[in-house]
């Protein structure tokens with residue numbers, strides 16, 4: 001068949017990458033790959049070693065990597081730990097606090113990139129993550145870079161986490177944590193030169209999804225020659 005289609009969605013924390021990618025993938029009927037989930041899975045295993053995070057080495061972290069596999073479900077590429085889903089533990093605060101540390105390790109990035117590229121070679125994908133359009137799939141057919149004001153990103157993240165409208169003090173605290181993680185992740189968070197930037201601060205998720213789907217369909221028609 002034709003070479004798999006890769007659509008890359010990058011952007012900072014809580015810019016809407018993974019929920020948007022998931023929705024876009026569904027509308028295009030292709031698989032969604034959440035690259036951050038691989039960083040979270042390996043971080044979960046590193047926490048399980050009991051070694052203090054300050055003492056983690058890429059070698060020790062990668063010694064756990066053989067326990068992570070992935071499965072192609074109907075809709076997505078799912079990382080499994082010891083053959084099972086660990087979605088809740090992967091989204092928990094202990095993993096979120098340490099994941100950037102693990103994501104700084106070049107050897108870990110190399111390993112995650114290999115997993116994600118293998119998935120993208122197997123099937124048409126919408127992939128989201130910090131560096132997907134730059135380091136992982138520099139030749140992706142379409143690259144989208146989502147941005148939004150830190151305050152708005154913090155507000156969205158809290159609604160997601162708390163299931164209610166946060167107050168200003170809560171948003172202020174979350175904004176601080178987000179900005180700190182942005183700084184830690186800065187090295188792998190620049191947009192690709194050929195990325196299309198979408199500021200979602202005042203855009204509904206539905207609107208941004210529609211826009212990306214339209215871009216993706218035009219891209220698919222162009223490269224598949226329809």
Ligand code: CDP
Pocket residue numbers: 012013014018035036037039040099100101103128129130131132181185188
């Ligand atoms: O949703 P959010 O952007 O906060 O996080 P995520 O996509 O679940 O990714 C968690 C962490 O993994 C990020 O904070 C980055 O440190 C790292 N990551 C990365 O470095 N490169 C990627 N392609 C994906 C995630």
Ligand code: CDP
Pocket residue numbers: 011012013014015016017018019020156157160200203204205206208
């Ligand atoms: O993956 P990333 O951390 O970039 O963000 P996410 O977890 O996909 O999105 C954070 C939250 O923002 C989700 O609950 C989205 O539904 C919401 N949201 C959005 O992504 N875009 C908007 N225009 C409005 C809300």
